[in-house]
Amino acid sequence: MQVKSMHFKATSSAKLNDAVLQTALKRAKGKFVDGRAAAVAEIDAWEDIRTHAAALRDRVIANLDAYLIEFEQNAVARGAVVHWAETAEQANAIIVKIAQDNAVKIATKSKSMVSEEIALNDAMEAVGIEVVETDLGEYILQLAHEPPSHIVAPAVHKSKEEVADLFVAAHGRPRLTDIPAMTREAREVLRSKFLGADMGISGANFVIAETGTTLTVTNEGNADLVTTVPRIHCVVTGIEKVIPTLEDFATLIRLLPRSATGQSAANYLTLTTGVKAPDELDGPEQMHVVLIDAGRTKLVGSDMKEMLRCIRCGACMNHCPVYQNVGGHAYGWVYPGPMGSVLTPTYVGIENAGDLPNAATFCGECEVVCPVKIPLPDLMRKWRERQFDQALRPFGERFSISVWNAFATRPALYAFSTRIAARVASWWGGKDQRITWLPGLDGWTDGRDMPAPAGKTFRDLYAARRKR
Amino acid sequence: MSARENILARIRSQSGRTGATATATELAAVRSHIAQRIRGPLPSIAADAPITRFVAECERLKSTVDEVANLDDVPQALARYLKQNGLEVPVVGWPSLSTLDWSGSGIDYQNRLANGDDLVGVTDCFCAIGETGTLLLLSSPVTPKLHALLPETHVCIVSRSRIVATMEDAFQLLRDERGQLPRSTFLVSGPSRTADIEQTIVIGAHGPYRVHVVLVP
Secondary structure (H helix, E strand, C coil): CCCCHHHHHHHHHHHHCCHHHHHHHHHHHHHHHHHHHHHHHCCCCHHHHHHHHHHHHHHHHHCHHHHHHHHHHHHHHCCEEEEEECCHHHHHHHHHHHHHHCCCCEEEECCCHHHHHHCHHHHHHHCCCEEEECCHHHHHHHHHCCCCCCCCCCCCCCCHHHHHHHHHHHHCCCCCCCHHHHHHHHHHHHHHHHHHCCEEEECCCEEECCCCEEEEEECCCHHHHHCCCCCEEEEEEEHHHEECCHHHHHHHHHHHHHHHCCCCCCCEEEEECCCCCCCCCCCCCEEEEEEECCCHHHHCCCCCHHHHHCCCCCHHHHCCCCHHHHCCHHHCCCCCHHHHHHHHHHHHCHHHCCCHHHCCCCCCHHHHHCCCCCCHHHHHHHHHHHHHHCCCCCHHHHHHHHHHHHHHCCHHHHHHHHHHHHHHHHHHCCCCCEECCCCCCHHHHCCCCEECCCCCCHHHHHHHHHHC | CCHHHHHHHHHHHHCCCCCCCCCHHHHHHHHHHHHHCCCCCCCHHHHCCHHHHHHHHHHHCCCEEEECCCHHHHHHHHHHHHHHCCCCCCEEECHHHCCCCCHHHCCCEECCCCCCCCCEEEEECCEEECCCCEEEEECCCCCCHHHHCCCCEEEEEEEHHHEECCHHHHHHHHHHHHCCCCCEEEEECCCCEECCCCCCCEECCCCCCEEEEEEEC
16 A cells, blocks of 8 residues: 555644544544444453463464465365465465466455555455455545455545445446445445356465364455455465464454444354365465565564554544544554554555654553553554654754653752742733643644743652651 | 465464475464364353343344244244234245145245345244354255245244354354355354444344344244
């Protein structure tokens, strides 16, 4: 997918003034945040399960090569072909070749964020293969020629009126705005694609080393059809998705749907292991698994390795005050919200995504809701530190931080200067003790007043209390 | 160097380990960890009586539940359900269930693979999970998966004796009885749904609109 993260500031301003988007974001926020809270409240062992899940993901990441080899061996033993791709280009070439070798005309796809990373649809269409997205949200976006704006609810930014217009243009049927009727129309249109496809492409929520299994989690049943009907099944997934055992899957699936959509269970889990037996009536004759690096090995063993725990639930973005206001497209690449603000600079380069780790209030909510306890604010802070060290932020910002650093690392100077600053600010606040304008910070004071400090610093009050 | 070798070598060097590939000791350590099949912590709800919880969870997921005294009573119960729902149509069912007396209850039971036009599919399941109201279906020549996916109504026969508490228990049962996973292990929790248009939940996306469970002893 084309990177547009360098335009974050300009795009966010536009998104804040997009009325349709703002309505959609408000609606989604309520459903996701309240839904998750209710679903998590049912699980009294939630914190213990999170801790266990984080540890099991860490164990795999610390021994990733061995777990991948174990997965590969077990998958191959069941008749799958395992491919490895270092880059998006390699991955696309492998998948296009599988399709061409088998004279594939139509490929159905279930939602895969990795396939968005590598822009697989473009590569397939370039050689004349029809690719059909089957997740309803992804299907809507394919009609709209837009990228997803959320990793779980890709079309969350669209209104039903916009969807209705897209359906009329694509299906040539009377315009419907009743959501169940629209959903049925999409079902009817996509049925023939499901049944006529030669190749099914899916992602994998996890791959299981113990059994050589890849698996999908869906509510619509589309991944389950995509992996069952066509004669070829191709899985495209990141190397970090491996987990040791079925028990580990049971643990993670207690966390995933509750964190993502507030569901106690996802409707469909399909665990696919190898190819069909000759006397089976359904199932693919070939199964290919494409394991993709595309930047992931940079995180292995690094000071951001916790990011590889991510199970792609979307809770961090659902609870992020920045995401809640600007939506996913502003982030300019596949992964929005806090997890994207860590991943995008890693995968596409910090020079292309410098604003993302700074697009955070550091309220900490993302870390609180993360089912695998990724310290997202810490990881974003690490990106900020690197940007400072590499002089990748504007001069004014770096200069201010250097000045701040000079004071903050000298306690006596800090105490003295804050005492003066507090008094000056108190005077500046005038009679009603409100600061309405600050030189150089009018971007902040344009929208709100700052209450003036009380005149005494925290340190003074603390020292006075200690004396008593 | 192949992409595989490059990726594995990069993982090793990033992890501070020497050598181009995992050693026999490292692989053995991974296998021995896997062999322990460590279970994670369970919530209290996992200790609920499995059958009671299964029924309650099915209803929460908008599946419907019926119960009969014997497996032989299933065709009659199904005939009743079809009549109530205006579905007096041929049903497509698993070959493994074709020995029940369907025609005795006036049901046209077609023993073939489901297609996109079938309205009712009939299956049973390997086991069911109380914690989440989940059906676990295994693929085989006589139990194809599409019966549970393509028709608008999926009827699933569930034996009360095969309702386990948790997914962990279900997977252990699968290992004990089958040794390995079949090509497709399919876990179904209620009818298909989507919320992709304006986050409005709609029952019936690409899979069934209705899941009807018939409990047998």
